[in-house]
Amino acid sequence: MCFEGYSIKSYRDEESIPLLVNKIFSDNTPLQYAYYDLPFVCPPTGKKTPSSPFGSGHSISLNLGEVLRGDRIKTSDFEISMGKDVECQHLCDREITRNDVKWAKELISNSYVTEWILDNLPGATRFVTVDRSQRYYASGFKLGYQDFSPVDGKRKYFLNNHFTFVIRWRDAPGKAGGKVIVGFEVYPKSIPATSRLESGCPKEVQGEYEGLELHLAPNNTRLAEKYPGSSYLPEEDLDVDDGATLSIPYTYSVYFRKDNSIEWSNRWDLYFNSQNDSSYAHWLALVNAVIIAGILGVTVVVIWSRTVQGDVKGRGDGVAEEGKVKLRSRKSKSGLKSPRSEKPSNGLLDQNGDREGEDSFSDEELDDVSGWKLLHGDVFRTPMFSGLLAPLVGSGMQLLFMTTGLLALSCLGVLNPSFRGGFVSVGIGLFVFAGLFSGYYSARIYKSFGGQNWRKNMMITALLFPGLLFSQVFVLNLFVWAQASSTALPFGTLVGLAALWLLIQLPLVYVGSWFGYVRAKPWEHPTRTNAIARQIPRRSWSLGFMRALAAGLVPFAVLFVELLFVFRNLLQDKSGHYYVFGYLSVISVVLLITISEMTIITTYSQLCAENHHWWWQSFLTGGSSAFWIFMYCIWYYFMKLNVHGFMSSLLFFSYSFLGCAVYGLLTGTVGFLTAYAFIRRIYSSVKVD
Numbered sequence: 001m002c003f004e005g006y007s008i009k010s011y012r013d014e015e016s017i018p019l020l021v022n023k024i025f026s027d028n029t030p031l032q033y034a035y036y037d038l039p040f041v042c043p044p045t046g047k048k049t050p051s052s053p054f055g056s057g058h059s060i061s062l063n064l065g066e067v068l069r070g071d072r073i074k075t076s077d078f079e080i081s082m083g084k085d086v087e088c089q090h091l092c093d094r095e096i097t098r099n100d101v102k103w104a105k106e107l108i109s110n111s112y113v114t115e116w117i118l119d120n121l122p123g124a125t126r127f128v129t130v131d132r133s134q135r136y137y138a139s140g141f142k143l144g145y146q147d148f149s150p151v152d153g154k155r156k157y158f159l160n161n162h163f164t165f166v167i168r169w170r171d172a173p174g175k176a177g178g179k180v181i182v183g184f185e186v187y188p189k190s191i192p193a194t195s196r197l198e199s200g201c202p203k204e205v206q207g208e209y210e211g212l213e214l215h216l217a218p219n220n221t222r223l224a225e226k227y228p229g230s231s232y233l234p235e236e237d238l239d240v241d242d243g244a245t246l247s248i249p250y251t252y253s254v255y256f257r258k259d260n261s262i263e264w265s266n267r268w269d270l271y272f273n274s275q276n277d278s279s280y281a282h283w284l285a286l287v288n289a290v291i292i293a294g295i296l297g298v299t300v301v302v303i304w305s306r307t308v309q310g311d312v313k314g315r316g317d318g319v320a321e322e323g324k325v326k327l328r329s330r331k332s333k334s335g336l337k338s339p340r341s342e343k344p345s346n347g348l349l350d351q352n353g354d355r356e357g358e359d360s361f362s363d364e365e366l367d368d369v370s371g372w373k374l375l376h377g378d379v380f381r382t383p384m385f386s387g388l389l390a391p392l393v394g395s396g397m398q399l400l401f402m403t404t405g406l407l408a409l410s411c412l413g414v415l416n417p418s419f420r421g422g423f424v425s426v427g428i429g430l431f432v433f434a435g436l437f438s439g440y441y442s443a444r445i446y447k448s449f450g451g452q453n454w455r456k457n458m459m460i461t462a463l464l465f466p467g468l469l470f471s472q473v474f475v476l477n478l479f480v481w482a483q484a485s486s487t488a489l490p491f492g493t494l495v496g497l498a499a500l501w502l503l504i505q506l507p508l509v510y511v512g513s514w515f516g517y518v519r520a521k522p523w524e525h526p527t528r529t530n531a532i533a534r535q536i537p538r539r540s541w542s543l544g545f546m547r548a549l550a551a552g553l554v555p556f557a558v559l560f561v562e563l564l565f566v567f568r569n570l571l572q573d574k575s576g577h578y579y580v581f582g583y584l585s586v587i588s589v590v591l592l593i594t595i596s597e598m599t600i601i602t603t604y605s606q607l608c609a610e611n612h613h614w615w616w617q618s619f620l621t622g623g624s625s626a627f628w629i630f631m632y633c634i635w636y637y638f639m640k641l642n643v644h645g646f647m648s649s650l651l652f653f654s655y656s657f658l659g660c661a662v663y664g665l666l667t668g669t670v671g672f673l674t675a676y677a678f679i680r681r682i683y684s685s686v687k688v689d
Contacts, residue, residue, distance in 0.1 A: 008264060009119060010178030011082040016049055017167075017181075019078040020060060020117040022071055023486050024143055026110045027574050028641075029648040030655070033107075034072035034486040035114065039100040040159065042092035042250050045077055064428060064496070065421025070487045073117065080118070080165065082179055083256050090200035091250040101214050101246060104144070105157045108214075110644060113140035113575060116186065118167065120418055121267065123186035125575070137270040138575035141186045144214070158211035160188035162202060163252040168259040182262040183270065193249050200249050216244050268417060271576070282583040285561030289590040292558050296597035303604050307372075307682045372607035376683055377530035379607065383615035386449040389672075391461040392619070394442025396669025399662060401434040402427055407588060410581035428500070435462070435505040439512025440520075448522040458513035462506045465665065469658070470501060476654055483647060526684035536611050544617055551602050552624025555667070556632075558594050562587050563629070567636055571652075595622050595667050596674040603675040614675060622671015626664030630656060 011017060021035040036044060036057065044057025060073040077091060096104070116123040124137035144159040168183030190211035191202045202209070262270070372379075383389060406427050409415045415422050442461040443454055451457060473489070480488040489497075562584060569576050602621050603614050633656040643649055 008172065008180055010172035010180050012177060013083045013179075014081045017080045017082055017118060018049065019076050019080055019165075020073050021076045022073045022115040022117055022122075024107065024112045024114050025070070025140070025574055026107075026112045027572055028110045028643055029645065030487060030651045031480070031483055031485040031648060032070040032487045033112075033484070034074075035116075036072075036074055037484065037486070038104075038107075040094060040096045040104045040248060042077065042094055044074065047077060049075075049077075049079060063421045063425045064493070065424030065426075067421070067493050068424050068489065069421055070485075071421065072486045076116075078252060080167070080254055082169070084254070085256060086252075086254040088199075088201035088205050088251055088253055091252060093200065094248045094250065095245045096248060097243070097245055098216055101216055104159060104214050108144040108146060108157050108159070109155075112143045114143050114188075115140045118165075118184045119181040120420070121181065121184040123165075123184055124271070126185050126187075135270065136272075137183075137185075138573075139271065140575050141188045144190065145211075147211075157214040158190040159214055159248065160190050161212055161248055161250050162189045162191045162205070163187070164189065164205070165252065165254045167254065167256050168262065169256060170258060170260050170262065170264070173264070180264045182259055182264055182267040191249075191251075193247055196249055196251075201251050205253055212248065214246070216246050271417065281561065282565070286583060286586060286590075288561060289558040289587055289594070292554060293590050293594045293597065296554070296594060296601065300597045300600050303600065307604075372604070372610075372682070375534065375607055375610060375612045376527040378534045378612040379614070379679060379683060380525040380527060381529050381533060381612060382449045383613065385616075387446070387451065387457065387460070389615060389619065390442045390446040390449060390451070390457060391464050392665060393445055393669050393672055394438040394440075394461045395465040396665045396672075397441045398431060398434040398438035399666040400669060401437050402430040403588075403666060405430045407581060407585045411585050428497075432500050432505045433508065435508035436512040438462075439509035439514075440516035441512075442509075443513035443516030444520050444522065447517050447520075448525075454513055454517040457517075458510055461513065462509040466501050466505065470497065472654065472658060473497075476651060479647060479650065487651075523680075526680060534610075534612065536613070544613075545620070547602065548617065548620040548624040549627055551598050551621045552626070552628055554598050555591055555595050555625035556628040558591050559587065559625070559629070560632075563632065567640075571636070571641060592667075592670055595625070595670050599671040599674045600678050603678060607679075614679070615672070618675030619668040619672040622674070623664035623666075623668030625667060626660040629663065630660040633660070 023032050023034050024038070025032045035041060044055070046055035046057055048055045054075055056075050056077045058075045060075070062071055062073060066073070079089065080086075114123075122139040123141060124139060125141050126135055126137060128135045141163075142160060144157060147156045147158065148154065149156055164187040166183075166185040166187065167181060168185070169179045169181050172178035172180045189209070191209045192212045195207075195209050196202055406415065406423065409426060410423070415426060438461055439458060442457060446454060446457040474494065477489050477494070566584075599618050599621050603618050606614055606617060633653075637643065637649075637652060641652075643652060
């Protein structure tokens with residue numbers, strides 16, 4: 001994997017290397033916190049280092065994607081020079097209160113992990129495979145750890161306060177004397193204050209220690225006054241801040257190790273080695289998807305041969321007028337044409353215009369006559385709520401363009417983990433630019449439906465889906481703000497997103513709508529719509545809904561296995577990186593093919609049942625797999641995740657619903673357009689007088 005081919009940063013001996021602090025995150029909650037917002041870590045002193053013209057604590061400029069993913073990167077007071085080992089360096093002594101101790105315990109109990117950055121590499125925890133043949137990295141390192149007291153069995157919490165940095169380097173290619181960094185490992189350790197020298201450094205850096213326990217003895221005098229003569233002390237009173245403090249010394253060590261086994265262009269590979277074992281499962285997922293798509297493809301071929309190449313071969317069955325269609329004369333098994341009736345029949349014509357008796361048609365042919373062919377005068381009738389369907393399809397095309405661009409750029413290596421926040425930033429840029437496609441397709445469909453007020457349709461297209469998206473993010477952001485989490489978007493970022501939406505995307509939607517409505521012609525339908533709508537058998541609306549949900553199970557089966565890996569990396573193992581977009585791209589293509597095939601099958605079945613209300617049904621069928629993905633999210637929450645707290649659960653279900661809605665809108669658009677193209681094709685083979 002060749003990621004960082006843009007510019008190689010090389011260092012001279014004893015050249016200062018900046019270490020940046022970012023945030024802490026956990027697999028058990030989506031809430032993240034900026035590192036310097038923690039009250040129990042060393043605060044920045046503002047001291048300038050040779051590696052940066054700014055003092056420590058200075059915020060690094062972030063792109064939009066980094067802000068949205070909760071990054072808060074700042075310079076630090078760590079002093080690191082290329083090739084210079086440091087046995088021990090004292091950083092600070094931090095005094096914390098009971099409330100700070102309580103919060104630190106909560107964070108450690110939720111398995112929070114710290115993320116620091118050196119030369120654009122996240123500080124990694126090193127792991128080795130069972131046979132010790134390979135090593136791999138996980139981003140970040142533990143904030144602390146838990147243990148149990150051997151005396152009373154109570155849980156104890158320990159904070160890591162000494163950090164050993166192992167920086168792996170090799171000679172820079174083509175640069176005499178230069179060195180490049182190919183690995184950044186962090187080994188945290190908890191060392192008590194009693195095991196340190198006057199300088200603050202441990203007596204033995206590599207020694208074994210019991211650890212720095214996060215514990216402040218209760219104020220017995222205050223508790224005795226509050227609970228005289230009582231041996232029971234409530235937990236909430238033990239944590240009441242009474243002014244007592246705990247001193248935490250922070251130190252670090254730095255070691256440089258030459259490693260020629262890693263190329264600079266491949267230094268991110270170690271962060272993905274843990275995914276190599278799953279390549280077999282990815283191939284199984286791909287084979288499973290191809291088999292399902294192949295089976296559906298055979299069914300579609302049968303339908304296609306039955307309609308376009310069979311029943312309507314050449315110019316079709318012939319003339320279809322007011323329920324009367326011209327069919328080919330049927331030959332008997334002996335090769336002779338069936339005998340004609342002596343008297344006129346019910347109006348069915350053969351290819352020569354001669355009337356043929358009812359007995360000359362097989363049951364299969366009579367079923368075809370009374371099926372989809374009779375709907376030629378109603379199949380293109382404007383659907384109910386067409387003013388909503390057109391904007392939804394337009395927004396779906398916008399999402400389809402954005403997703404295609406993201407997958408293509410990821411497969412080409414342009415979007416990769418070294419480009420921090422690039423996936424989200426480029427995704428938002430593509431989404432905004434795709435407003436052109438959204439407006440164009442929405443306006444053209446709206447014009448095909450006979451709409452007159454294209455500006456109203458444009459406003460609905462530009463405001464409906466982006467407005468709902470922005471509103472949900474804004475409301476959720478209010479809850480996250482209350483938690484003082486870095487996951488909360490700053491007010492300036494919200495204003496910037498609103499400006500992108502209203503000042504850039506809305507004009508692009510207007511331009512696209514103008515071209516789609518004013519300059520482009522409406523889609524011409526191959527058959528004429530009758531003045532009076534054909535009566536269809538009364539059916540419950542729930543029947544069509546349940547049919548669409550049943551059809552959604554098939555695309556979900558295609559995507560199911562790959563969802564396991566996506567969910568695991570996004571929800572269970574945030575220290576890892578999901579970068580198997582080659583598999584995901586192929587699966588996505590097969591998924592869209594499967595959705596198209598499933599939509600064709602269900603639409604044909606609906607038309608054969610003489611039900612011409614296919615517009616919304618095809619949209620629901622295409623997007624119905626989103627329902628099963630959301631059900632899978634609920635199952636995953638209860639069975640796989642260890643999420644704590646109302647806020648974490650609210651964020652999980654809200655963002656899961658939002659993601660499924662985006663997926664459903666995209667796939668629903670694919671289903672709608674597929675059904676429309678299929679119906680246009682089969683009815684264009686039926687000549688109508």
